Amino acid sequence: MAKHAALLPTTFARTIENWLVEDIPSFDYGGYVVGDDEKEATLYCKSPGILAGVPFFNEVFRQTGCTVFWSFEEGAEIIPQSGRVAVAQVHGPARRILMGERLALNILARCSGIASRARRLRSIADQKAFAGVIAGTRKTTPGFRLVEKYGMEVGGADTHRMDLSTMVMLKDNHVWATGSITNAVMRARSAAGFSIKIEVECQSEEEALEAIAAGADIVMLDNFTPEDMAVCATSLKAHCLSNHRQVLIEASGGITEETAANFMSPAIDIISFGAMTQGVPHVDFSLKIYP
Incomplete structure (x- = not known):
């Protein structure tokens, strides 16, 4: 677990749940298309920055029934080589991976952007x-x-x-x-x-x-x-x-x-x-x- 995750209140899981409800208020049409076959998805980082938001990303996929395996620790500086670098793997049914995809990426992108600016200011x-x-x-x-x-x-x-x-x-x-x-x-x-x-x-x-x-x-x-x-x-x-x-x-x-x-x-x-x-x-x- 990311070391900063211990700061988070237990209510953050409910916040994630509400965001998932906001994103899927009725039918998940795209999910119907791909079905429930087990798949593996790769999370790529395509611009330099500090990785932040891991507990939120993990919670999104926990609630959609998927598992995340990270290749970098939270707080690490990611410098993509040749355009991108793989930072994590997400395993689960295709429908459920895509159910959490955009929410998880939105959280990670903004949280990492703020962490990156904070790190630069501290430097x-x-x-x-x-x-x-x-x-x-x-x-x-x-x-x-x-x-x-x-x-x-x-x-x-x-x-x-x-x-x-x-x-x-x-x-x-x-x-x-x-x-x-x-x-x-x-x-x-x-x-x-x-x-x-x-x-x-x-x-x-x-x-x-x-x-x-x-x-x-x-x-x-x-x-x-x-x-x-x-x-x-x-x-x-x-x-x-x-x-x-x-x-x-x-x-x-x-x-x-x-x-x-x-x-x-x-x-x-x-x-x-x-x-x-x-x-x-x-x-x-x-x-x-x-x-």
């Missing part, structure tokens, strides 16, 4: 000797978040908050609705208690200082230039040190794979990327049954 950080966290965001596809967050994990990135119940993140709308950063943090702390961290999105050093004074655990510097980000983060760290405060500084806002290295200042603890899930290229997989 950039390592090359820059950046000791901070590389994280995704909650900019995920509705209904598909578990797969996308799982891809981040396999690729070596932090998943950031999983949902609205995981951590309090106070953005501009929260601040405007309550009148000030201080009011927003105080109200959040009254509901969240001591066990949940509070993060505040800030557009300036003044806002960040207010957030720190109000008791924020994390300050997000949003949409700064790399130069301004480094100066502000350094100043905030000095302020926290002199006031015996431990506050994490996060950089965010339009940071991409191409610009990431510019934001890797020693004063930054976290860099978060909406681009880890948005516009990410998929890894190309196909499944072929041969006579």
Whole structure:
């Protein structure tokens, strides 16, 4: 079993079941054509990337009555030679292989694409000797978040908050609705208690200082230039040190794979990327049954 699979909730099998129901709401006409003769299908990878999504792929075919045998471990870098490389075999009745084919490929392609971008971002950080966290965001596809967050994990990135119940993140709308950063943090702390961290999105050093004074655990510097980000983060760290405060500084806002290295200042603890899930290229997989 893939080592990251232990993170998954037991309910993910029900999610797969619902996706199969969505894909076959009534008759399976193509399945009728091919019948139930036992077949072997080969899973090919046709573009370079990190293999991720193995537990989901396996569960699709478990539910359709098939068995999967892998030639690569999850998290491995796949580099196709001569156009493609065989990464797994699927055994079962032809009808049932094809029943799960498209769902399994869709999951694997996107999950692997996200893992690949996460791995590249982590590699950039390592090359820059950046000791901070590389994280995704909650900019995920509705209904598909578990797969996308799982891809981040396999690729070596932090998943950031999983949902609205995981951590309090106070953005501009929260601040405007309550009148000030201080009011927003105080109200959040009254509901969240001591066990949940509070993060505040800030557009300036003044806002960040207010957030720190109000008791924020994390300050997000949003949409700064790399130069301004480094100066502000350094100043905030000095302020926290002199006031015996431990506050994490996060950089965010339009940071991409191409610009990431510019934001890797020693004063930054976290860099978060909406681009880890948005516009990410998929890894190309196909499944072929041969006579």
